[in-house]
Amino acid sequence: LWERLSKKEANDVETIEKSIVHHVTTTLARAAYNMDNFSAYQAVALSTRDRLISRWNETQGQLSKVDPKRVYYLSLEFLLGRSMDNALLNMGLKDKYGEGIKRLGFNMEDVIESEVDAALGNGGLGRLAACYMDSLATLDYPAWGYGLRYNYGIFQQRIVDGYQTEYPDYWLNFDNPWELPRLDISIQIAFGGHVQTTQDEYGVTRHTWIPGSSVQAIATENCNNIRLWRSKPTKAFDLTSFNEGNYEKSVEDATNAEKITSVLYPNDNTMAGKELRLKQQYFWTAASLHDIVRRFKKSMREWSDFPDQVAIQLNDTHPTLAIVELQRLLVDEELLSWDDAWEIVTKTFAFTNHTVLPEAMEKWSVPMFEYLLPRHLQIIFDINLFFLQKVEKKFPNDRGLLNRMSIIEEAQPQQIRMAHLAVVGSHKVNGVAALHSNLIKTTIFKDFVDYYGEDKFVNKTNGITPRRWLHQANPQLSALITEALGNDKWLKNLSLLKGLNAKAEDAAFRKKWMTIKRANKVRLAQLIKDRCDIDVSPDALFDIQVKRIHEYKRQFMNILAVIHRYRTIKSMTAAQKASVQPRVVIFGGKAAPGYYIAKLVIKLINSVAAVVNQDPAVGDLLKVVFVPDYNVSVAEIIVPASDISQHISTAGTEASGTSNMKFVLNGGLIIGTLDGANIEILEEIGEDNIFIFGCMAHEVEDLRHAQRYRGVPMDPALQGVISAIERGTFEDPKIFQPLISTLTVGKDFYLISADFASYITANQQVDAAYKNQEEWSKKSIRCTANMGKFSSDRSVKEYADEIWNIKPYPVEDEG
Ligand code: 26V
Structure with missing residues (x-):
């Protein structure tokens, strides 16, 4: 484009x-x-x-002349990074x-360094949306992304005394040259009020929502076809208060209106249930649907054509209200019958699930929801009623089943289960990697598979854009690949990288390859010097774990293994030390501001770093670094500089992971569990080029059970590490007690103890393999060569062909 x-x-x-x-x-x-x-x-x-x-x-x-079917990608997060x-x-x-x-x-x-990141996302889900917009544009698909234009992106992280502190990310300080305000596109969004029920002339019951307040949605557009909404006070509404002589109230209403798009919620994988978040979701879905419907209406078609013109992809449950809003528009405002409307709705929407963690499942309290969106609540109850009637017909007399499948959870107060609503209102539901897509069919959506059949549930393995994650982030490697393959067609057809396999046998090529890796490590070493004032040698093995800090991702296990390594080195003679592979262990990532245990992990990493990095008995054999404020731009420096990166979630917990793909594409090897997309990466690059350890997803339940009820003792090496922390090797051990408690036998939910021994072994295999640099360079080249599958171009094409039913539209160059 x-x-x-x-x-x-x-x-x-x-x-x-x-x-x-x-x-x-x-x-x-x-x-x-x-x-x-x-x-x-x-x-x-x-x-x-x-x-x-x-x-x-x-x-x-x-495009508007041809008016082809379009896809609309609804995402509350677009983690774009820099644009220039x-x-x-x-x-x-x-x-x-x-x-x-x-x-x-x-x-x-x-x-280039002067540009601030557009950081309107938390992590994987938001970056995925950005990669998909890149691929949609590159492949000429008619597509729009819809999101919110937050004034504050994900917070900036600073480390003070080893602890994370958060600072506001006011990224719009100096204007954003990459967006165009579309002041002509302004939509009134209503909230609150009540529902009026009347009979029309044919005796049909009609519902009219009489809102209590409203705000304006204003569009901004960027060159990647992303339309972001911001909220503004509605003039007419202020005027009422103003005319009543209530000047203060009119100003207060205005401030409240602007609050809606003020800040991105910084929780990733945890649901907080805040009213403002629900307001964001409705504001955004209503504005987006209004825009979609307005564009559809220009073409003067029948409503029944809507699903042939419009596909809407729901990026997680965050935009699920769009299902309800479209049903409301069709029934209450366009006066379609319930069934006709519902058929249009379900043919239009498709839903992507990104996690199976129970704490991330969105639920909204019914009383709060009713107060903000009274008509939408009625519609949800009706959707649920008709749905459960059909379930009852298919599987009679199963109260348990109806309870489990209901969109409404019978709790105090009742809760709306957004994932159930999303499944019921969509024609396709997908997971984001093969394992994950299978897992959702046997766990959270099992009953729905029994009811709807297998075909509704599909897999779309995630991908990343090679334009940003190789060509831009690693320009030297990109140039070498283009030289080796004879052209740069691989940038838009990533499977062509296969041509590099032969080059693994070419010693001169290997040398060039490793020279570039070293240059990238020098660049990262400089960043570490600038940000952390730590000197690291680019000749050491760079071992990297960068991602949001979460218990399931097990950064804790990583730092515990680092302590184990430290203790091992300390116990060695000088002669033994001479054969130790020097390693720099690099961490980065943000913890949700309210996630106490995750924040303690950051503190522990920094406390270990403070001791290890100063210990003359260790010297350059081991360095520990926590890079503050990890974001997209920092990732662009870190990813190309990795020798080994860590993707070590408890099997079955990481839906896909996408940084694993970025590292391997850049010739970095990975150490990982059989989780998410790691499994498919293993299939593509072969078991000689990846370090796999740990239990498998189907073993997790038994292991937890054994731990809980048979008191399986803690791994002895792990026990030694914990004792060292408790003896005060790294600051006052009292600080870390709550963290250590999570490992108590029977409570180690993420199975750090169960996987610890095999993790240590896998790390030793990494050390041994790295010693043979010739063999390592072959592995590195083969990694890159076999990553074609993980281009987001492939993912987007699968969505287009199998879910959206849309075609690319190359626009003629009029010269
Ligand atoms: C969830 C929630 C829950 C409610 C409150 C706020 C909030 C914000 C973000 C999220 C998203 C969590 C799901 C997520 O990011 N999943 C990640 O998606 C990646 C792209 O598919 C995938 O690679 C990661 O494995 C998965 O953790």
């Missing part, structure tokens, strides 16, 4: 330089001699944007802009 867009503009360095200066002197109103890196960034961004906008409008214009480097690379103009900016006295890399 970007490539095509850029063609019309004059692309010589002079023109580019002029357009940069033009933006500095006019848009930014600064003198060209008074420019700093940041204003240079703004000017380059604005100039880049100019090249995109007119062409992009043309594309949309042509990516845009320039995709347009093929990075070098020319680099030259232009150099003539003005700037260095492109510094200018």
Whole structure:
């Protein structure tokens, strides 16, 4: 897309330089001699944007003439990171802009560093949405993403005395050149009030929602076809209070309206049940549906054509209210019959599940929901009633089954189970990796599989965009691959990487490959020096675990094994130490602000680092680093620099993982459990190129049971590590007591003790393998060579063909 867009503009360095200066002197109103890196960034961004906008409008214009079926990707999170480097690379103009900016006295890399991340997401789910938008655009699918334009993205993390502290991420401080306000698109969103029931002239009961308040939704658009809504006070509404002489109330209403899109909720995998979050969800789904319906209505088609024009993908349960809102629009406002409306709804929606963790399952309290959305509650109860009637017909006299499948959980107060609503309102439900998709069929959605049949439940293994995660993040490796394969077609057809397999046998190629890895490690070592003031050697094995901090991801097990390694080294003679493989263990990731145990894990990592890094008996044999404020831009430095990365969740808990794919694509090996996409990575790259350990998903229940009721003793090596912590080897042991308690026999839910011995062994295998650098480099090349499957292009194409039923629409270049 970007490539095509850029063609019309004059692309010589002079023109580019002029357009940069033009933006500095006019848009930014600064003198060209008074420019700093940041204003240079703004000017380059604005100039880049100019090249995109007119062409992009043309594309949309042509598309609206053809009016093909479109997909709408509803996601409460889009974790985009920076845009400029990516845009320039995709347009093929990075070098020319680099030259232009150099003539003005700037260095492109510094200018790129001035951009702030768009961090409107927590982790995997939000980054997946960003990768999918990249692939949808690259493959010319007619698609829109819909989300919220938060004023504050995911918090910034700083480490103070070893503890995580959170700071607001006010990313819009200096304007965002990558978005266009669409002030013409403004939609009124209602809340509260009551429902009026009347009989129409034919005696049919009609329901009308009489809202109690409303806010405005304003659209902004970015060049990746993402439309983000922000909330504003409704003028008419303020006026009422104002005219009543209640000036203060009118201002308060206005402030409350703006609150809705103020902040991204920073919990990943835990449900808090906050009213403001529910308001966000309704505000966003209602605005998006309004927009979708408005576009559909332009074509003057029948309502029954709606599912042939519109596919809506629900990214987790967060947008499930869209199902209810569409049913309400069709029944209450368009006056369709319930059954006709419901058929349209279920043909339109499809739902992606991203987790099986019970604490992440969204539920809303019925009283709170009723107060905010009274008509929607009635509709949910009706959906549930008709659904349970059909279940009862198919499986008569099974109260237990009806209770389990009900959209309403009979608790005090009653709860709406959003996952059940999403399954009932969709025609397809998918998991995000093969294991996970099978798991949801036998656990959380088992009853639904029995009722609907197997075909409704499918797998769509996640993917990542190679444009950002190899070409942009690892430019040297990208260039070497292009040289080796003879062209850069692999960027849009990742299976072509297979051609690299033969190169693993070429010693000269291996040398180039490993030289690039080392350069990337030097770059990361510099970042570690800058951010943590720790010196690490790029010749050591770089061992990396970066992801959200969560008990199921077992960063705790990793740091416990690091302590074990430390104790082992301390017990060695000088001669024994001479054969130890030096290792730098690098952690990064944010803990949800209210997740006490996760925050203690961060503290423990930092306390261990403080001791180990200063211990002369250890020297360079072991270093421990916690990189603060892990985000997309930091990932772009870390991922290419990894020798080994850790994907060590308890089997069956990590739905897919996507960083595993990023690391392996960049020639990093992984150590991991048989969980999520690790299993499929193993299938693709072969067991010689991956370090697998630990129990399997089907063994987990038995292991927990054995632990609980047969008192299986703690692993002895683990016991030794815990004793060391308790003796005060790393700060006051009282601090860590709550963390250590999670390992008490019978309570070790994530099976750290059960997997500990095999984890230590796998780590020893890593050390041994790394010693043979020639063999290691072959493994590294084969990793990259066999990762074609994990391109998000493949994922998106599967969704398009098997769920959305949409076709690509390459737009003609009118020259
Ligand atoms: C869940 C919740 C629950 C309610 C409150 C706020 C909130 C915010 C985010 C989430 C998302 C949790 C699910 C999630 O991120 N799953 C991850 O999805 C990745 C992409 O499919 C996948 O690779 C990871 O394995 C999975 O943990």
